[in-house]
Amino acid sequence: MKADVSVIIPAAGLSLRMGTDVRKPxxxxxxxxxxxxxxxxxxxxxxxxxxxxxVNKKDLSTVIEKWSNELKAYKVTKIIAGGKRRQDSVYKGLSQLDxxxxxxxxxxxxxPLVKSREIEEVIEKTDQKGAAILASPMKLTVKKVNSNLEIIKTVPR
Known part of the structure; x- marks a missing residue:
């Protein structure tokens, strides 16, 4: 089968709800x-x-300097700066497709917990129907824990 699938991986968010200095990605x-x-x-x-x-424009040079060679082995053909909102980042990714x-x-x-088989099923369904989405039920409550794994607060959603 011909390689005909392009993937956009948005990693440009600010991770504000995380409450850490390091962005989630x-x-x-x-x-x-x-x-x-x-x-x-x-x-x-x-x-x-x-x-x-x-990626976030603040992270672009760091990502390129630290990981660009390794990312090539993962089929990453372009590393680009995202936009202000997620949809802006996705749009920028779409503009770079082959x-x-x-x-x-x-x-x-x-x-990262998506299974390869689930991705393959989305591709198969897209072949059959023209479009597909993978979804799972949302977790209604998120808890923050300390280093002892004790719950310290409920994160507002």
Whole structure:
């Protein structure tokens, strides 16, 4: 099957609700930032030909300096600055797609728990129906814990 899927990975948000100095995409899990775990789910898929990584403009030079070589191995063909809102960042990503792209997937950089099989099913459904979405039930309550894993507050949603 021909590689005809482009992926836009928005990572330009401010992560204001997190209450930390580090934006969510750059939180380390083990020895790498969380966004690498998300990219792993997409770059291994045969039909994915390119990934557009959209980051906050404040992070652009750091991402390019620290990770551009490694990101190439993950099929990241472009690293670009996002916009003020998520839809602006997605629009900027759309403007960078290869002209022969048939299917576009959009997936947040900080959602690494998606399964490769789920992504493949979205691609299959898009082939059949023209469009598809993957969704899961929202968690109604989010709790913040301290280093001892004790609940210290409920995060407003």
């Amino acid at each position: 750059f939180i380390m899990i083990g020895e790498k930032p969380v966004f690498f775990y998300t990219l792993e789910k997409f770059y291994k898929l045969k039909r994915v030909k390119e990934i557009i990584f959209v 002209s022969d792209t048939r299917i576009v997937l959009i997936h947040d950089a900080v959602r």
